[in-house]
Amino acid sequence: MQNFKPMLVVAGLALGMASAGVAAADRAQVAVGEAEVMGEMFRSFNPQGQAGLSRLRQDDVQKFCSTPGWQKQKAHVKQLEKEQLATIKYPADGKLLGSWQAGERVAQTGVGMQFSDAPGSTAGGNCYACHQMSAEEVSFGTIGPSLRNFGKTRGNTEAMQRYAYGKIYNSQAYSACSNMPRFGHSGILTEQQMKDLTALLLDPNSPVNK
Ligand code: HEC
Known part of the structure; x- marks a missing residue:
C-alpha cells in the first residue's frame, strides 16, 4: 500500500x-x-x-x-565536455605509451570493484565487453564501435595519443553522456594501465593493428 x-x-x-x-x-x-x-x-x-x-x-x-x-541542450553539452576535458590528468612523465601486451590483459579483464573484490585490488578495463579490438578475440560486445585497426587508421601522432589516453580517462570529455565508463576519472584504472591501453590501441605491433 x-x-x-x-x-x-x-x-x-x-x-x-x-x-x-x-x-x-x-x-x-x-x-x-x-x-x-x-x-x-x-x-x-x-x-x-x-x-x-x-x-x-x-x-x-x-x-x-x-x-x-x-x-x-547544445550549449550545456559543449560546456559539460569542456569541464570533463579539464578533469583529465595526463602522466607527469609525459609518456603516454606503455606496453600493449599488458594493455591486452587489461582489455580482456572484467574483474574489479565488485563486492567480492578486496578494496583497492587491481581492476580490469573490460574493453572487449563493448568493443571489437584484436582479430584473434572472437567474443566481443557491440555497445561501442569496433576499434579494429584504430592506430593504423588514425595514426600514432602525439595528438592521437592524447586523444586515446584522454578518452579512456574520461569518455565524457569527447562525447557527452557516452555509455563508456570514465576509467581514470572514476578511479577504476591506474595511470600505468591507461598507458598500456593507449599502446594497445596505437602501437603498430599490437593485435589491434594486425
Ligand atoms: C560499457 C561499454 C564500454 C566499455 C566497457 C568501453 N567502452 Fe569504449 N566506447 C563505448 C562507446 C558506447 C563508445 C562510443 C561513444 C563515445 O565515443 O563515447 C566508445 C568509444 C571509445 C573510443 C573512441 C572511438 C573513436 O572512434 O574515436 C575509444 C578509443 C574507446 N572507446 C576505448 C575503450 C577502451 C580502451 C576500453 C577499455 C578500457 C573501453 N573503450 C571500454 C563503450 C564502452
Whole structure:
C-alpha cells in the first residue's frame, strides 16, 4: 500500500498543473518519478563489501544525462565536455605509451570493484565487453564501435595519443553522456594501465593493428 501514495501524488500534480501547460506538468511528473525510482533503488539494493549504496547517487553529469531531451541542450553539452576535458590528468612523465601486451590483459579483464573484490585490488578495463579490438578475440560486445585497426587508421601522432589516453580517462570529455565508463576519472584504472591501453590501441605491433 505504501507504494500507492506517490502514484496518487503524481496524478494529482499532473491534473493540478494542467492549466499551467503540458510541459510544466511533464516536468513535475518526471521529478516525482525520479524520486520514486531512486527510493525503489535504495530499497532494492543491499550494500555489501566495497559496493555501497553511494554508488546509486548520480553526479551532476549523470543527472544531466538522465534528463529527457538532454541532446537538445547544445550549449550545456559543449560546456559539460569542456569541464570533463579539464578533469583529465595526463602522466607527469609525459609518456603516454606503455606496453600493449599488458594493455591486452587489461582489455580482456572484467574483474574489479565488485563486492567480492578486496578494496583497492587491481581492476580490469573490460574493453572487449563493448568493443571489437584484436582479430584473434572472437567474443566481443557491440555497445561501442569496433576499434579494429584504430592506430593504423588514425595514426600514432602525439595528438592521437592524447586523444586515446584522454578518452579512456574520461569518455565524457569527447562525447557527452557516452555509455563508456570514465576509467581514470572514476578511479577504476591506474595511470600505468591507461598507458598500456593507449599502446594497445596505437602501437603498430599490437593485435589491434594486425
Ligand atoms: C560499457 C561499454 C564500454 C566499455 C566497457 C568501453 N567502452 Fe569504449 N566506447 C563505448 C562507446 C558506447 C563508445 C562510443 C561513444 C563515445 O565515443 O563515447 C566508445 C568509444 C571509445 C573510443 C573512441 C572511438 C573513436 O572512434 O574515436 C575509444 C578509443 C574507446 N572507446 C576505448 C575503450 C577502451 C580502451 C576500453 C577499455 C578500457 C573501453 N573503450 C571500454 C563503450 C564502452
